[in-house]
Amino acid sequence: MQRVLVLDKNKNTLMPCHLARARQLLKQGKAAVFRQYPFTIILKERDGADIQPITIKVDPGSKTTGIAMVADFKGGKRVIWAGELTHRGQQIRDKLLSRRQVRNSRRSRKTRYRPARFLNRRRSEGKLAPSLQSRVENTLTWVGHLCRWSPVRSLSMELVRFDTQLMQNAEISGVEYQQGELAGYEVREYLLEKWGRKCAYCHVTDTPLEIDHITPKSRGGSNRVSNLTMACHACNQRKGSQTATEFGHPNLQQQAKQPLKDAAAVNATRWALRRHMDNLGLPLEVGTGGRTKFNRARQSYPKAHWIDAACVGESGEQIYISPSHTPLQIKAMGHQSRQMCRVDEYGFPRTSAKQGRVHFGFQTGDMVKAVVTKGKKCGTYIGRVSVRAKGFFNITTPTGTVQGINYRYCTPIHKSDGYFYEKGEALSSATTRVAVSLRQNS
Ligand SMILES: [Zn+2]
Numbered sequence: 001m002q003r004v005l006v007l008d009k010n011k012n013t014l015m016p017c018h019l020a021r022a023r024q025l026l027k028q029g030k031a032a033v034f035r036q037y038p039f040t041i042i043l044k045e046r047d048g049a050d051i052q053p054i055t056i057k058v059d060p061g062s063k064t065t066g067i068a069m070v071a072d073f074k075g076g077k078r079v080i081w082a083g084e085l086t087h088r089g090q091q092i093r094d095k096l097l098s099r100r101q102v103r104n105s106r107r108s109r110k111t112r113y114r115p116a117r118f119l120n121r122r123r124s125e126g127k128l129a130p131s132l133q134s135r136v137e138n139t140l141t142w143v144g145h146l147c148r149w150s151p152v153r154s155l156s157m158e159l160v161r162f163d164t165q166l167m168q169n170a171e172i173s174g175v176e177y178q179q180g181e182l183a184g185y186e187v188r189e190y191l192l193e194k195w196g197r198k199c200a201y202c203h204v205t206d207t208p209l210e211i212d213h214i215t216p217k218s219r220g221g222s223n224r225v226s227n228l229t230m231a232c233h234a235c236n237q238r239k240g241s242q243t244a245t246e247f248g249h250p251n252l253q254q255q256a257k258q259p260l261k262d263a264a265a266v267n268a269t270r271w272a273l274r275r276h277m278d279n280l281g282l283p284l285e286v287g288t289g290g291r292t293k294f295n296r297a298r299q300s301y302p303k304a305h306w307i308d309a310a311c312v313g314e315s316g317e318q319i320y321i322s323p324s325h326t327p328l329q330i331k332a333m334g335h336q337s338r339q340m341c342r343v344d345e346y347g348f349p350r351t352s353a354k355q356g357r358v359h360f361g362f363q364t365g366d367m368v369k370a371v372v373t374k375g376k377k378c379g380t381y382i383g384r385v386s387v388r389a390k391g392f393f394n395i396t397t398p399t400g401t402v403q404g405i406n407y408r409y410c411t412p413i414h415k416s417d418g419y420f421y422e423k424g425e426a427l428s429s430a431t432t433r434v435a436v437s438l439r440q441n442s
Pocket of ligand 1: 200234
C-alpha cells in the first residue's frame with residue numbers, strides 16, 4: 001500500500017504513515033489534507049518526531065520513468081511510495097512543429113515587410129532537445145516534490161546500461177556470463193546495445209534473445225565478449241555447433257571484434273539528470289541497468305518501471321515490496337495550447353479568439369470529483385476535467401470520459417499542475433500477468 005506523506009504543523013517533513021492511520025487522523029480532525037497527488041496530510045498540532053532515512057530511487061526511461069521511495073527500517077529496506085511518470089516526448093515535438101507552422105503562416109500574412117531572419121540562432125553547449133529536456137524536468141519536478149514533503153536523505157538513479165569498466169576487461173580477458181552472476185547481466189545489456197536488440201542472424205526483434213557464441217565453446221570458442229552475440233532461440237538452435245561463418249554469416253566475426261563505441265552507450269538525458277540531481281545536495285548513488293535487472297531477477301519481481309527503480313544500484317539488492325502495493329500513475333500533460341483560435345482545413349479561423357481559461361472556478365487539467373445526483377449520468381466520477389464555457393464539463397476517468405457534467409456537481413480535489421493521475425496496477429496482479437503471458441508463450 002502506498003504510504004501517505006506527512007507534514008507537521010510547521011510544514012516540516014515527518015515519516016510517511018499508513019493510509020489507515022492518515023484516515024484516522026483526518027477523521028479525528030487532527031490533520032488536514034495538504035495535497036492530493038502525492039497524497040500528503042498536514043498535522044494540526046504535532047511538530048517533530050522520529051524519522052527513518054528515506055531514499056528516492058529513479059529509473060529514467062524514454063517513455064516512462066519509475067520512481068520509488070525506499071525507507072530503511074530496522075527490519076530491512078521497504079518500498080513505501082512508488083510512481084510511474086509518463087513523459088510526453090513526441091507530443092512536444094508535434095507542438096513545436098505546430099507553433100512553427102502557425103508562426104510561418106502569420107509571417108506571410110502580417111510581417112511581409114520585415115527582413116527575413118534565419119541562421120541567427122546559437123546553441124549552448126550541452127543543450128538538450130526540448131522533448132528530452134522535458135523528461136529531465138518532469139523527473140526533477142517529482143524528485144523535488146518528494147524531497148519537499150518527506151524526510152529524504154539520499155538519492156539513487158540508474159545512469160548507464162552497463163558497466164563500461166567491466167566491459168573493457170571483458171573484451172580482453174572474457175568473463176563468466178552464467179545466469180545469476182552480476183557480470184552476466186552487465187554483459188547481456190552490453191551485447192543487447194551492441195547488436196541493436198535484435199537477433200544477429202535473422203534480425204527479429206521483440207523476442208527473448210539468447211547469448212550465442214560465434215565460435216562455439218565446443219570448437220574452442222572463448223567467453224570473451226568479442227566472441228558473443230545475441231540470437232533468437234530458433235537461430236541459436238539451428239546454428240548448433242557451427243561457427244557463424246559456417247552458418248552463413250561470415251561478416252559477424254569481423255563485426256564482433258569491434259567494441260561498442262562509447263558514444264553509443266552514453267545517454268545524454270540521463271547524464272543531464274544526474275548533473276541536476278547532484279545539485280540537490282543529497283548523496284547520490286548511481287547504478288547500471290545490468291545491476292538493476294540482476295537485483296530484480298534475484299528477488300523474482302516482475303518487470304515494471306517502479307519496481308526497476310526500487311532495484312537500482314547496490315542498495316536495491318534486498319528490497320521488500322508488498323504484493324498489494326500499487327504505484328501512482330503520473331502522466332505529463334502539459335499546459336494549454338498555443339493556438340489563439342482553432343482553424344478550419346484551409347487555415348481560416350473557425351472559432352472566435354480564445355477566452356479566459358478559467359470557467360466557473362475550474363480550469364482544464366484540474367482533478368475533480370463529481371457527484372451527480374440525478375439524471376442519466378447519475379453517479380460519482382473522479383478524474384481530469386476539460387472545462388467548457390457553457391458550464392458542462394467533460395471528465396476523463398480511468399474507465400472512460402463522461403461528457404456534459406454540470407460544473408455545480410464538481411468539487412476540485414487537485415488544481416491543474418500539468419499532470420494527470422490515476423491508480424496503477426498492483427505488484428501481485430503484475431506478477432499474475434507475467435505468469436499468464438509466459439504460459440501463453442510456451
Ligand atoms: Zn534469429
